[in-house]
Amino acid sequence: MRVVEDVQVQALTPDYVDSLATVLDLVRTGAARTRPELGRRSGLGRTVVTQRVNQLTECGLLEEGALGPSSGGRAPRELRFRAGAGVILAAELGATSIGVGVTDLAGTVLAEREELADIALGPEPVLDRVEQLFDELLAEVRATGGDAEATVWGVGIGLPGPVEFATGRPSAPPIMPGWDGYPVRDRLTARFSAPVWVDNEVNTMALGELRAGSAKGQSDILYVKIGTGIGAGLVSGGRLHRGSQGCAGDIGHAAVADEENVVCRCGNTGCLEAYAGGAALARDGLAAAREGRSEFLAGVLAETGTVTAGDVSRAAQSGDRTSVELLTRAGRLIGSLLATLVSFYNPALVIIGGGVAAAGDLLLAAVRESVYRRSLPLATRELRIARSALSDRAGLVGAAFMVIDEVFAPERLAHWVDRGSPAGDPDLVDVPLRTPLL
Incomplete structure (x- = not known):
């Protein structure tokens, strides 16, 4: 998709990136649905809001919706986040079971599977099964959703043990023999050609409750x-x-x-x-x-x-x-x-x-x-x-939101917004954040 050259230059500045991310976040979280609401909630001027909305629309992240309520003048056009523009692969691995799912970019679960599994069998057989389930669920989503692509924007994994978040590697996990230092991120990055984040499963559960549960x-x-x-x-x-x-x-x-x-x-x-x-x-x-x-x-x-x-x-x-x-x-x-x-x-x-x-x-x-x-x-x-x-779904939902939060962080958004998607950019995980998502 075409992006005007001077916009690309501006997009490199922190202020421009922050305003672009702010507009996108307000729409995708439902906090603002029209351009006037975006101006009021963000504090940005009308011209800036219009420019950012136009860029995000041109990149395929936003789209025009129905007419919104009028406040006395012409009714504003509502804006919608295109949650179906891509999919997230998410998995929660417990001590005795695995839950695997595919979500849209708003964290809505489109397909999922849960089955018994023994984490102590080691990373190779367990991750082999996770990858197989990902493939099956992707095929299911593509068949039922009418979208032959359903492009993978990122992968999120929760593990039942300590994880060094910066590298995506388990660190001396007590109940996971053979997993210590295993390159979970590197393996899944090579398999799905997308950015991958790995965390402790309890962190993903907490994040799931925060974004979509009782918290x-x-x-x-x-x-x-x-x-x-x-x-x-x-x-x-x-x-x-x-x-x-x-x-x-x-x-x-x-x-x-x-x-x-x-x-x-x-x-x-x-x-x-x-x-x-x-x-x-x-x-x-x-x-x-x-x-x-x-x-x-x-x-x-x-x-x-x-x-x-x-x-x-x-x-x-x-x-x-x-x-x-x-x-x-x-x-x-x-x-x-x-x-x-x-x-x-x-x-x-x-x-x-x-x-x-x-x-x-x-x-x-x-x-x-x-x-x-x-x-x-x-x-x-x-x-x-x-x-x-969310019960036993919390970790799965949280793993998806972990990826969504990381992908839409302003510094990372700047790296892929001109392409319209972070798919095919595994190195996105290495982009430093000014304010880390701790």
């Missing part, structure tokens, strides 16, 4: 995943906080006990995850079944040969005293640690997600009781503690 419109939140492991994602000032190396929020390996006979998967003792995670509940439930302390779990063991965290949750909901005690103890341990974080960080909202958290109200009630009892009164005066609105 929408909030500025300071704490997302806690209670599944096979335990982790937290922090949002401060409306932005995801990853920390300097990308491992902020790894609360599962914070010490909560001095006992040395309970060894965590990370190799240390006393970790929260070793006492209150899904694997810990399964371990303690199995011991209760073998020792005859739970008739319900003993029946499960006799029938299936094992006991899972889900079995403990079902037993507790059936009134099994031992299982109730296990879940209550786990909730109190998690709540005690969260109470410290709530007093330290002072979020407005704590979101509890993950497979174990979704199993029932007992654990959530124990978490709430500990947090409200042990945190500072001022920190809990307006604090809400709620279950995840």
Whole structure:
């Protein structure tokens, strides 16, 4: 698409790029739908707004819609973001499952698939399957959407372990043998010829809730995943906080006990995850079944040969005293640690997600009781503690929004807007941001 030469020169200046990104963001987020609204919300002059809208329309990012409401004069024409101009590939890899999807540029899921998978099998077989699912879902979207292209603008991946965000490589992940230092980004970049971002799955879950879930419109939140492991994602000032190396929020390996006979998967003792995670509940439930302390779990063991965290949750909901005690103890341990974080960080909202958290109200009630009892009164005066609105979809949606946020950052937008798409530009991830999206 043609872009006027002097516009290309101007586009190199930070002020021009910022105004272009501001106009695009206001339209694509729905904050402004007409040129007059853009002027009021952005503070930009009418001529500048018109120029930026024209460029974004010429590049295929915006389009004219129906007439908007009139304020006394001629009715303005509404503007729409072309969310269907491309697609995002997103995947959330958990300890025992993978969720894969294709979204449009507004984060709407167009097709998805979830299936059991063992992250401990290693990167090659797991990512082989992820790539296969991406191909199948892309074919499905292209067939049903009538768009033979459905160009891939970017790929977002959430992993169940620490990730060095700058390189997209896992860093000594406790439950991911063979993944340490594996070039996940490089592999997917070569496969799909698009920019790729990789993060810890709990960060993508937090981002999913922030952009499309129960935290929408909030500025300071704490997302806690209670599944096979335990982790937290922090949002401060409306932005995801990853920390300097990308491992902020790894609360599962914070010490909560001095006992040395309970060894965590990370190799240390006393970790929260070793006492209150899904694997810990399964371990303690199995011991209760073998020792005859739970008739319900003993029946499960006799029938299936094992006991899972889900079995403990079902037993507790059936009134099994031992299982109730296990879940209550786990909730109190998690709540005690969260109470410290709530007093330290002072979020407005704590979101509890993950497979174990979704199993029932007992654990959530124990978490709430500990947090409200042990945190500072001022920190809990307006604090809400709620279950995840997106449930097991949070990580998938968040992985897509991770890519969308990065692609539309002003500095990166300047690199591809004249082409109308970042597709085929994997090096976009290396473009430095003046204000990093932490």
